[in-house]
Amino acid sequence: xxxxxxxxxxxxxxxxxxxxxxxxxxxxxxxxxxxxxxxxxxxxxxxxxxxxxxxxxxxxxxxxxxxxxxxxxxxxxxxxxxxxxxxxxxxxxxxxxxxxxxxxxxxxxxxxxxxxxxxxxxxxxxxxxxxxxxxxxxxxxxxxxxxxxxxxxxxxxxxxxxxxxxxxxxxxxxxxxx
Amino acid sequence: xxxxxxxxxxxxxxxxxxxxxxxxxxxxxxxxxxxxxxxxxxxxxxxxxxxxxxxx
Numbered sequence: 644x645x646x647x648x649x650x651x652x653x654x655x656x657x658x659x660x661x662x663x664x665x666x667x668x669x670x671x672x673x674x675x676x677x678x679x680x681x682x683x684x685x686x687x688x689x690x691x692x693x694x695x696x697x698x699x700x701x702x703x704x705x706x707x708x709x710x711x712x713x714x715x716x717x718x719x720x721x722x723x724x725x726x727x728x729x730x731x732x733x734x735x736x737x738x739x740x741x742x743x744x745x746x747x748x749x750x751x752x753x754x755x756x757x758x759x760x761x762x763x764x765x766x767x768x769x770x771x772x773x774x775x776x777x778x779x780x781x782x783x784x785x786x787x788x789x790x791x792x793x794x795x796x797x798x799x800x801x802x803x804x805x806x807x808x809x810x811x812x813x814x815x816x817x818x819x820x821x
Numbered sequence: 822x823x824x825x826x827x828x829x830x831x832x833x834x835x836x837x838x839x840x841x842x843x844x845x846x847x848x849x850x851x852x853x854x855x856x857x858x859x860x861x862x863x864x865x866x867x868x869x870x871x872x873x874x875x876x877x
Contacts, residue, residue: 661843674830677840802829810829817833
């Protein structure tokens with residue numbers, strides 16, 4: 644369970660979040676929508692432990708968490724909207740490298756990749772990521788998010804730059820995951 | 822894209838929060854409605870009235 648209680652955040656004296664309060668219960672899929680600059684990504688970055696909040700409380704499974712206490716992020720899988728894939732790598736090589744960075748053993752990585760391949764069904768996981776479609780690149784990001792067995796998934800702009808068929812495929816995926 | 826986007830939102834979400842200028846302006850929860858159809862209808866009415874320009 645995620646609880647945001649009166650969370651506020653400023654960037655350079657500009658207030659970007661004002662007294663945000665809501666909770667996400669186990670098994671729920673919560674969507675945050677709004678105009679550009681309304682604070683959506685800031686909320687997701689705070690929940691993911693990427694930036695700190697100025698006031699209020701963030702609780703994960705009943706425990707107050709702060710940027711200085713980052714143990715909780717092991718339970719969170721994150722998909723960011725920015726470009727961070729190493730496109731010269733194949734999907735499989737990228738996942739193996741990310742698995743190592745996450746501290747997984749080779750056996751754990753292979754086991755997770757087997758599961759992720761089944762879920763994501765990348766068209767060709769052996770070719771460079773640069774040659775994949777936008778939809779397949781999004782699936783590579785999703786696979787990376789799923790490398791660790793996270794209890795909480797935080798996904799920023801999951802449908803950006805995708806065509807209708809790719810959106811349908813991903814919609815089915817999210818319905819499967821939840 | 823604009824016509825497809827709201828469906829992508831309400832179909833997969835239990836709750837929808839609408840942010841504006843750093844504050845939650847509106848929220849929809851499936852549990853607050855008698856049925857999925859009413860939830861969908863309410864969200865679509867709000868989307869078409871207040872949000873459609875956001876996605877244009």
